[in-house]
Each structure stands twice: as structure tokens, then as C-alpha cells.
Amino acid sequence: MDKFLIEFNEVTNNKFSYLRIDDVVPVKNEETNTVSLSITFVVPYDIYNDPEKFNMDVKAEIENATISLLPKNVNCHFKYDKIMVIPQVVTRFVTDFIRDNYQKLFNGKYLAKDIQVTVSSNDVNIVIPVDETIYSFCENKGVGDKLIEYLDSKYSANNVVKFKSMKMPETEEFKLNHATKFVDDGLIICKKNLVIVGGPIADPPIAIQKYKKPVAEATICGEVISIEKKNYTSKKTGKQRIFYAISIKDPLGAVMPCVYFVKNSRAKKSTADKIKVGDQVIANGELVTSNYNGALNMFITNVMSCFIDYDGTKQKFAYIKKLTQKAVIPTPKPYTKKEEEKPLTLFDEVPYICPYLRENEFTIFDLETTGLISKEFMPKIVEIGAARIKNGEIISTFETLVDPQEHIPEDASRVNHIYDNMIDEAPIIADAIGPFLKYALGSILVGHNAVNFDAKIVEYYAKENGYTFDFEVLDTNKLALEAGITNKYMSLANLCKAFNIVNDNPHRALGDVIATAKAFIELANKLRLE
Numbered sequence: 001m002d003k004f005l006i007e008f009n010e011v012t013n014n015k016f017s018y019l020r021i022d023d024v025v026p027v028k029n030e031e032t033n034t035v036s037l038s039i040t041f042v043v044p045y046d047i048y049n050d051p052e053k054f055n056m057d058v059k060a061e062i063e064n065a066t067i068s069l070l071p072k073n074v075n076c077h078f079k080y081d082k083i084m085v086i087p088q089v090v091t092r093f094v095t096d097f098i099r100d101n102y103q104k105l106f107n108g109k110y111l112a113k114d115i116q117v118t119v120s121s122n123d124v125n126i127v128i129p130v131d132e133t134i135y136s137f138c139e140n141k142g143v144g145d146k147l148i149e150y151l152d153s154k155y156s157a158n159n160v161v162k163f164k165s166m167k168m169p170e171t172e173e174f175k176l177n178h179a180t181k182f183v184d185d186g187l188i189i190c191k192k193n194l195v196i197v198g199g200p201i202a203d204p205p206i207a208i209q210k211y212k213k214p215v216a217e218a219t220i221c222g223e224v225i226s227i228e229k230k231n232y233t234s235k236k237t238g239k240q241r242i243f244y245a246i247s248i249k250d251p252l253g254a255v256m257p258c259v260y261f262v263k264n265s266r267a268k269k270s271t272a273d274k275i276k277v278g279d280q281v282i283a284n285g286e287l288v289t290s291n292y293n294g295a296l297n298m299f300i301t302n303v304m305s306c307f308i309d310y311d312g313t314k315q316k317f318a319y320i321k322k323l324t325q326k327a328v329i330p331t332p333k334p335y336t337k338k339e340e341e342k343p344l345t346l347f348d349e350v351p352y353i354c355p356y357l358r359e360n361e362f363t364i365f366d367l368e369t370t371g372l373i374s375k376e377f378m379p380k381i382v383e384i385g386a387a388r389i390k391n392g393e394i395i396s397t398f399e400t401l402v403d404p405q406e407h408i409p410e411d412a413s414r415v416n417h418i419y420d421n422m423i424d425e426a427p428i429i430a431d432a433i434g435p436f437l438k439y440a441l442g443s444i445l446v447g448h449n450a451v452n453f454d455a456k457i458v459e460y461y462a463k464e465n466g467y468t469f470d471f472e473v474l475d476t477n478k479l480a481l482e483a484g485i486t487n488k489y490m491s492l493a494n495l496c497k498a499f500n501i502v503n504d505n506p507h508r509a510l511g512d513v514i515a516t517a518k519a520f521i522e523l524a525n526k527l528r529l530e
Helices: 002-011 056-068 087-101 132-140 143-152 172-183 314-324 355-359 410-416 429-440 450-464 476-482 492-498 509-527
Strands: 020-029 034-043 075-082 116-120 123-131 158-166 188-197 215-233 240-249 255-261 280-289 296-308 361-369 381-390 393-401 444-447 473-475
Touching: 002 020, 002 056, 056 075, 087 116, 087 123, 087 143, 123 132, 132 143, 132 158, 143 158, 215 255, 215 296, 240 280, 255 280, 355 509, 361 410, 361 429, 361 450, 361 509, 381 410, 381 429, 381 509, 393 429, 393 509, 429 450, 444 450, 444 509, 450 473, 473 476, 476 492, 476 509, 492 509
Parallel strands: 034 075, 123 158, 255 296, 361 444, 444 473
Antiparallel strands: 020 034, 116 123, 188 296, 215 240, 215 280, 240 255, 280 296, 361 381, 381 393
């Protein structure tokens, strides 16, 4: 990719140096048995949205330059996307990467709030201030390169990561405030100055179920359900040490067996004596596999007292529980035509395809939700369905159930036939909205009654999760009015009847999407849109 862009920029005298290549996919034509390349260029927002800087003439110049660098027998199809992230989303990805890969190294050595992210055109520049004690490690061990690789999997942009060396304050006040910022998010609240064992804990607690293997440092929280003070006699030295066997039950009901050895082998007492059954605590330490039963056990290093708001954080718990599962992130699939949609033969009449369908790509989409929009209520999404149209044909589909993190009302389930037990392994909206927006990039959104309903909901959850939403949206209901099919609101079922379209799975997102896509193609051709 990089080598091609260098040659491309030389041919065009760096006129289009802002371009990046997101994807190159070989596409096979079953009818002619030939293969062509589908090339997706990424264009900066400010250029993409400026008709003077980015228009049909500019696209033609880009495409001609690209074709000139490829073998003569290679056919190409071109698409243009734009970057879809803002600094807040990038910061979230960075902190997720650090938490999942370098938790112990970065513990107390950086502050997430100090990460600097600037997004300019296709360039995302990230500066991470870290303590001077780990700066050299970050620079020499490729932490930045690994982070860039991770970010490249999340969105299309030119990511640059730099680490900035600084001296972190070492005061107890700093450590306590730092610890409180991590955990005081409505889930648990540290009681300041109440470190019971060891020192302050700077890392956020994670659900016990998420820990699947031994790690050097883990952090959990929960209620102490048992504690027993014991003596341990070393077989080598014969010396005795005090240790505590503690069981901690987290808010999701999982239990972690823990052991805390008093550091001073001669001590007869320990601050761990303050820990009682029923106490709510945060604990961290090393997770090891028990030789006795193969289960994970924690060798505790630090314990802090805390308060867990069980009643007020049900949705938080549901989110953490979701993190313990491996939710399947949706990916597009090729569209398989039905028998009646098979490719035309030489004896068939070639159908008319209007210029608008030939010159643009469209994403037909539909949502199933927990209810309707009102002034006081934005419904949760429980299913997203979409289909991509190119050259007047459906080429791929996208569908996923979505966990709304709350009970699906019976009235909604009666309509869409989606029930609570069906979304146990579905991604939450924070994990589903990004893939959907990426699927729709470079296209015009189309839906039935989409302007008043589906588009408003998608825009709301896109912005809530830090994504931009600036798609053009078409409504098949409005197109039906323009085509004279109806003089008032027309249901999707009646629109399908008007064109003899069969909806195999009504009131489920993908079933409605395929039906809407077929109706949209008919409407566009009937109106002869240009």
C-alpha cells in the first residue's frame, strides 16, 4: 500500500497526497469469470465535503492515475470513504489497549485524562505522557507500533503515536485521587484514606469472570464473604507466617479465592485484621492457578475499602458482564440471490437502471427497537439490518442483534419477535454502531420512514459513542409519494404489495431491509432519478 501511494504521489505531483488506501478487494464476476479490484480510498472530511476540492473531475483524475500504475488487463472499481472518529473515541481505544496489554506497566505511570489526541484530515496524532521510568521501555519495545496496529483495526486513518517523558507526582494525595478517579464512576466509590493493606489501587476493577488465565496483576472488587486467619509453616525453614484466606464475591456473583501473606514474618498482627465478612473492598494482586483444583486464585498485594452501589448500577453491571463474554462483532456478508433473482441470460430483457443507481452506492437500513421516539424517550436498538446496493443490485448484507442492557418490553417483542434470551451474546450498541457506520461509509442511507425514525436513532447513538454522522438520508415513503403510489403515509407492507415484492421475514431488520432495497430500486427507476 505504502509503495503504491509513493508511486501514485509521484505520478500526480503530490496533488492528492491526502489520500489513504483503506481496502483493496478482488471481486469475481461469475458471468464473465473475470476478476477486478475494488479499491477504497479514504479522504479527509474537509476535502470530501467540499465540492470544489472533491468532485467528479477530481475522482476521474485519481482513478486514471491509479489505473496507469496497474497492469493493463486489471479492471478497477473505486469507492471513497471518510474518517469517522473524534478525539474522545480515539482516547477510549488507547486506554482500552493499555488496560488489556500493559496494565501492570502503566499502573500509576500515566493519566488517561492527559492523553492528547488531535484529528486533522486523515491524520490522527496521539501523545501519551508517561512516567520517565517507563518511557524508554515504551520507545524501545514497540509499544507505539503495537498501538498503531490496534488502532488501524478500529478505523481508517494515518495514526501517529508519541510518548512524552514526564515525572509523575509521588505524593499519597496524588495516588489516592488517581485511584478514586478510576473507580468513582457510579460503580464503586473508594473511601479515601482507607487503604487497609498495602497501598492505593490505581487500576479499575474488572469482573472476575473476565479473568481466564494467570496474570501478573489483576484488580477486582466485591463483598468479603469469608475470611480466615491461618499460620503457614515453611517446609524448608520451619518458620511460621501469618496468612489470610479471603473469598471476595463481585457484583455479578462470581467468587475469587484470595490469599494474603503478612510481609513481616515475625508479625503477630496485621492491618488485614480490620477486614470483616460483609465488607466491600477493592483488591489487587497476582492471579495464579491453584495446584489443588486448577482454579484461579489471587495473591493479594493491596486492599482498599469501598462502597458498591448495587441498586443504582444495574446497567453498569450489565456492561461489565458483557465484557466477560466474547460478543460477536458483526461483519458484512455477500448477498446470495434467490432463485427468482438469478443473473439474466442472453435471452432476457436487460432491465432499466436509472443514472442515480448507477452513479451512487446506497445502504438500505432498518432498526428494531424497544419502542418509539418521544420527547422524553429515545428507544434502545435491539437489531440492526442493512444491505448495500451498487449498480442497482444488492451486493452484501449486514445484520446484528444488539443487547440493549435492559429488559425488552413485551409490546416491542410482540412486534419484532426479539426476546431477552436472544440477546445474551449480542454486542452492546457501543460495539455495534461503529461496524455499521463503517459498512455504510461512502454511501447514501435509505430506509422506510427513516428520516423520522431510524436515522434519528442511529445519529443519536453514533454521537453518544463518539462517532460523526453526516450521511444523506433518503426515505422510501417520501419517494412513494413522489411516484404517485400513495398520497399519505404508506406502510412497508403496502409498498411491497405495490411492486409485488415478498417480504420473507417482516418486522425483523434484515427481512425489512431486503424488501425495502427492492422497493427502493423500483422507485428510483420509476422516477428515473438522476
